[in-house]
Amino acid sequence: SQTIHQWPATLVQPVGSPLSLECTVEGTSNPNLYWYRQAAGRGLQLLFYSVGIGQISSEVPQNLSASRPQDRQFILSSKKLLLSDSGFYLCAWSWQGNDEQYFGPGTRLTVT
């Protein structure tokens, strides 16, 4: 069976510090991968998605970036965090050609 992991589970970072959130999927190969952000009291916003290694599509311009160094690894990064980057970050995966997405447990990021 497939599982998706995210870490860390929670993170508190000062403004201007860098960020690295990691997501890995087990039990499948060549998945589509997604990063979402959920701000307090709001719905989910798609940030990035990837259909393969090194292939990243950005949905929203911002100071965040994503990378996919390995088939089942998806990383969300920032060089300098802003207060507005606080939120709940969710990684998801789907099979190629299938629109059903499966979500990880999420990372709660608080920028102080």
Place this chain on the structure above:
Amino acid sequence: AQSVTQLDSHVSVSEGTPVLLRCNYSSSYSPSLFWYVQHPNKGLQLLLKYTSAATLVKGINGFEAEFKKSETSFHLTKPSAHMSDAAEYFCVAARGQNFVFGPGTRLSVLP
């Protein structure tokens, strides 16, 4: 372009009574439709999915949803609410990688 509307930001029911969470979508084509549930500080769990095979879709934990094309609706129902159903529920319209989330409905279940 797609959009998803969830008509109620908050629904409160008593334990053992029926649940109705409303969702309407707008799309120039027939999208796939989903309901996801999110418990506090947790990821999203898929409840059910509509893909045109049947208009009434049964999901996990006793939930079901009915697709009504004429009303562009995909409302989520459950005959009898349980305390563990208290959570945030998201209706989603999708086509390929384009996933459009509704704003969510918070369900409270009173004892």
